Amino acid sequence: MTVYHVVxxxxxxxxxxxxxxxxxxxxxxxxxxxxxxxxxxxxSPLPISVPRxxxxxxxxVAVLESPGHVEGYSKHPVHLESQKLRMELxxxxxxxxxxxxxxxxxxxx
Numbered sequence: 001m002t003v004y005h006v007v008x009x010x011x012x013x014x015x016x017x018x019x020x021x022x023x024x025x026x027x028x029x030x031x032x033x034x035x036x037x038x039x040x041x042x043x044s045p046l047p048i049s050v051p052r053x054x055x056x057x058x059x060x061v062a063v064l065e066s067p068g069h070v071e072g073y074s075k076h077p078v079h080l081e082s083q084k085l086r087m088e089l090x091x092x093x094x095x096x097x098x099x100x101x102x103x104x105x106x107x108x109x
Contacts, residue, residue: 001099002038003064005073008056010092020058023085027060034076036069037062056094067099 011020024042031037042060045053064070073079086093 001066001101003067003070004098004100005062005064005070006096006098007060007062008053008094009058009060009086009090010055011057011089012091015089019089023082023089026085027082030076030078030082033078034073036065037073038065039063056092058090067097070097 027042028040031040040060040062042058044058045056050057062073064073
């Protein structure tokens with residue numbers, strides 16, 4: 001079953017947009033390098049979510065093929081490089097993994 005790896009980040013004071021952009025590019029560059037990583041998207045919350053975000057001001061959703069790929073993803077050298085940037089830029093992190101059946105496409109008549 002497909003796994004959605006959702007991570008929220010509370011950025012340190014003074015993180016620049018250039019640092020954030022470099023980290024985003026590094027993170028998205030993991031796709032195709034880590035087995036089972038289907039996609040990864042990162043961004044700031046929509047303005048409507050900010051009041052409920054409890055100070056988390058950046059997030060990502062990584063889609064992995066199966067629960068078995070989550071451990072490989074977490075230990076992969078490319079991911080560990082991205083984590084080094086995370087430790088430099090973030091004061092707090094919240095991760096949550098969700099498992100779903102792969103979406104099916106409905107046939108249109």
